[in-house]
Amino acid sequence: MSAPAKEIPEKPTTKNMLVLGELHRGRRTFESIKKNTGLSNNELDSILDSLEKNGMLKVHQKQGFFGTKVELHPTNKGFKEYYS
Numbered sequence: 001m002s003a004p005a006k007e008i009p010e011k012p013t014t015k016n017m018l019v020l021g022e023l024h025r026g027r028r029t030f031e032s033i034k035k036n037t038g039l040s041n042n043e044l045d046s047i048l049d050s051l052e053k054n055g056m057l058k059v060h061q062k063q064g065f066f067g068t069k070v071e072l073h074p075t076n077k078g079f080k081e082y083y084s
Contacts, residue, residue: 019047020082023074
């Protein structure tokens with residue numbers, strides 16, 4: 001007779017955690033995060049601003065052939081928050 005499988009409790013999925021999850025999955029641009037989360041522009045912008053102010057992500061601007069490219073990168077603090 002096998003033991004019943006343990007149920008793994010799901011993390012609370014706040015919108016901040018949803019965005020952090022997308023960053024940890026390799027989404028680096030505003031548009032790709034917006035597409036995968038379904039958040040509005042204003043909502044996503046305010047979430048990204050709060051994450052940046054809390055030190056959970058850094059914004060990197062790169063110069064390219066077609067102008068400036070903005071990439072979003074999670075910080076160590078962001079990783080710890082997401083996985084705790």
